[in-house]
Amino acid sequence: xIEARCSVGITLTAIMLALLPWPLMSAVKPTRLGETGExxxxxxxxxxxxxxxxxxxxxxxxxxxxxxxxxxxxxWAETWIISAVxxxxxRRVANLSGRLVQTPLTAPCAPGNQPIARQFPIxxxxxxxxxxxxxxxxxxSIIAATSVHRPEAARGVFEGxxxxxxxxxxxxxxxxxxxxxxxxxxxxxxxxLTTISLKRETLTLLSAKGSPxxxxxxxxxxxxxxxxxxxxxxxxxxxxxxxxxxANLKSPENPNPNGAPAQGGLALITxxxxxxxxxxxxxxxxxxxxSCYNSADESEWGTPKENCRSVTINxxxxxxxxxxxxxxxxxxxxxxxxxxxxxxxxVTRDGRKIQYDPxxxxxxxxxxxxxxxxTPVVVGRTLARDRKVVPRSVLxxxxxxGNSLVANDTGGAIKGYRIDLYKGAGEAVCANFTNSISIASxxxxxxxxxxxxxxx
Amino acid sequence: MRRIxxxxxxxxxxxFLAVPCAPVVSKPTKALFLKAGQIFYKTDDDAAEVQLTDGxxxxxLPVWSKDGLEIAFAERRGDGLGxxxxxxxxxxxxxxxxxADADRGAGMRAIESLExxxxxxxxxxxxxxxxxxxxxxxxxxxxxxxxSIFDDGPGADxxxxxxxxxxISGSPHFTPExxxxxxLHIDFRRVFPEVGVQVRFLTERVWSPDGKVxxxxxxxxxxxxxxxxxxxxxxxxxxxxxxxxxxxxxxxFWSGDTLLLRTxxxxxxxxxxxxxxxxxxxxxxxxxxxxxxxxxxxxxxLEGNGRTAIDFWCEDCAFRTARRKVVLGQ
Numbered sequence: 001x002i003e004a005r006c007s008v009g010i011t012l013t014a015i016m017l018a019l020l021p022w023p024l025m026s027a028v029k030p031t032r033l034g035e036t037g038e039x040x041x042x043x044x045x046x047x048x049x050x051x052x053x054x055x056x057x058x059x060x061x062x063x064x065x066x067x068x069x070x071x072x073x074x075x076w077a078e079t080w081i082i083s084a085v086x087x088x089x090x091r092r093v094a095n096l097s098g099r100l101v102q103t104p105l106t107a108p109c110a111p112g113n114q115p116i117a118r119q120f121p122i123x124x125x126x127x128x129x130x131x132x133x134x135x136x137x138x139x140x141s142i143i144a145a146t147s148v149h150r151p152e153a154a155r156g157v158f159e160g161x162x163x164x165x166x167x168x169x170x171x172x173x174x175x176x177x178x179x180x181x182x183x184x185x186x187x188x189x190x191x192x193l194t195t196i197s198l199k200r201e202t203l204t205l206l207s208a209k210g211s212p213x214x215x216x217x218x219x220x221x222x223x224x225x226x227x228x229x230x231x232x233x234x235x236x237x238x239x240x241x242x243x244x245x246x247a248n249l250k251s252p253e254n255p256n257p258n259g260a261p262a263q264g265g266l267a268l269i270t271x272x273x274x275x276x277x278x279x280x281x282x283x284x285x286x287x288x289x290x291s292c293y294n295s296a297d298e299s300e301w302g303t304p305k306e307n308c309r310s311v312t313i314n315x316x317x318x319x320x321x322x323x324x325x326x327x328x329x330x331x332x333x334x335x336x337x338x339x340x341x342x343x344x345x346x347v348t349r350d351g352r353k354i355q356y357d358p359x360x361x362x363x364x365x366x367x368x369x370x371x372x373x374x375t376p377v378v379v380g381r382t383l384a385r386d387r388k389v390v391p392r393s394v395l396x397x398x399x400x401x402g403n404s405l406v407a408n409d410t411g412g413a414i415k416g417y418r419i420d421l422y423k424g425a426g427e428a429v430c431a432n433f434t435n436s437i438s439i440a441s442x443x444x445x446x447x448x449x450x451x452x453x454x455x456x
Numbered sequence: 457m458r459r460i461x462x463x464x465x466x467x468x469x470x471x472f473l474a475v476p477c478a479p480v481v482s483k484p485t486k487a488l489f490l491k492a493g494q495i496f497y498k499t500d501d502d503a504a505e506v507q508l509t510d511g512x513x514x515x516x517l518p519v520w521s522k523d524g525l526e527i528a529f530a531e532r533r534g535d536g537l538g539x540x541x542x543x544x545x546x547x548x549x550x551x552x553x554x555x556a557d558a559d560r561g562a563g564m565r566a567i568e569s570l571e572x573x574x575x576x577x578x579x580x581x582x583x584x585x586x587x588x589x590x591x592x593x594x595x596x597x598x599x600x601x602x603x604s605i606f607d608d609g610p611g612a613d614x615x616x617x618x619x620x621x622x623x624i625s626g627s628p629h630f631t632p633e634x635x636x637x638x639x640l641h642i643d644f645r646r647v648f649p650e651v652g653v654q655v656r657f658l659t660e661r662v663w664s665p666d667g668k669v670x671x672x673x674x675x676x677x678x679x680x681x682x683x684x685x686x687x688x689x690x691x692x693x694x695x696x697x698x699x700x701x702x703x704x705x706x707x708x709f710w711s712g713d714t715l716l717l718r719t720x721x722x723x724x725x726x727x728x729x730x731x732x733x734x735x736x737x738x739x740x741x742x743x744x745x746x747x748x749x750x751x752x753x754x755x756x757x758l759e760g761n762g763r764t765a766i767d768f769w770c771e772d773c774a775f776r777t778a779r780r781k782v783v784l785g786q
Contacts, residue, residue, distance in 0.1 A: 374634065411583075
């Protein structure tokens, strides 16, 4: 009865609403996210100088605001819900052209989320550049080219509201970054004498010089990939006004209390020298979650025929001893042979290295055990890594582990900012290994693994 | 016909609306997360976050059960890899299972993920070496962790009902890629390819939403030909040749009961006779997008401030986190 009376009421209300004039109906139209709000700027931005005439000092540049994050092991486009972006310049804008690039989330984690250059209007009003759009959940890039008459005019403020309704505010000063990830970290060239130079003395020590004297150093770390990234702090005994200055890059703690390997990441480290006008320089530092792996050691599987251990692998139990398994002459514990066929290689009691060939189902004695890259794995020097982060023919320095380590192994379990270090045969070789997250650098540098050298 | 005055209709509407409608019960989205080693949860309204665990022992990998009523997590206690603990959403401890180290050799080195398969079955996964991953099944009724699955990849893939699993073997880590002979196994039974045929698997193994079909794309090494392999619950194995090259394939996925390929030329549906039909994915409905917005908003609110390992539960999830995956529902 209650439901019936309720239904009648709803029906009657619907009839009356349908009879209302359209403007009134539009007044009760629900508001979607993205249609309201003020301005938004993404997590990071870059700017670059395009031209500069001798006398007029015409200045033009590109602002790019974007953000991205990662969930689990799946790197996903950012989720900013942006309604509008406004750049407020300190001088009137002379010319402006631009576009807003929108990358839809066509599918999670799938390659091929190509940006579509969906055009959104950019309006210029006094000292404001405004990009308006009505967007859902998208990866946003905002590119606005500006021309202003004075380079120093390319300073101003941005403000906005992101999806969590947190107000983002900050300023950009011709290429300097802002509190919330930066509005314009690029290479706008300021007509200023203020400069900063940075040099990485080691993986973890940064030295800085600023000029002219009288300024103050500041450092910051912004995660660009992952969350377990490098932090930076002033070195012991160093004050912000100490010039030259020094700062320490610090590896994060492994957040996994059981010691399971964690993902590292990439951080944008910025050093600033603040005087009347601020100068800054930024560079990337990578951290990797470490772990240790080993190959099978016959001595850990007992002695044939009487004292062999047993093991169950994919529903089959291996126990006792076998003779001439997979063409390998001799008597071995079946569990050891099963382990060799599971892992691909092992070391016999007498030190011979053996390798299983699944294409022929044969085990043979080899000179060197090979990893997935088809090159020999070297105890204490071979790293398994994700080739997308550390490509082939790259040497890696890892804080606390060693220098010029060889990235010549890979594997499906090692994705992103993870490194597995080969330590030899037998479980004991990894017994005391700590799955830390460590700062590392690559030689030569790659897009995802920077070197020790800070680019000019 | 006699016209009813509008005022009278309005009055009647208001009278009937004064009677309260039957409440529509909508369970809120709930998010679990870790903070300072303890487990908290928060709903998508403005409710305060609720601490579910305490004590000195740090917790990790909290995950909601499929019905959203229980939570499994791991903690490091005593010997072995850790202890898997089940609590209810009020934090009451219900069950505990100690996870022993591997007997010997290439077992998982640590618990790296935890996943509910059914109300009484949980899978824990961890890598054994860079290529090899072990998954162990915890049967809560028998308090047993005997079943172990080794996969030459990121870990066994379970059917949605948790009853079946697929994995690859035959491509051991310390074997150069040219010698590897990977084979697809389901429930410890080799299903593809025949012994002696060398293939490369180009996509993930994907279960249909009803758990009755598993699909994967493989390339025959000798010929470079691509095959769409589908395995059905009755044991029927079907192979369809694909007129694509390996570089064209981006992913394989199900949209409802339709199996689709994402290729360089767009989304395609493989037909019964091996052709590929262009396929247009439906637009994301406004209500789904709204739910995604709301859930991402909650995620954005939660991220940072010391919170990690966020796991969602919602009755009708448009966006959910799961082991090794992020899924945007359509």
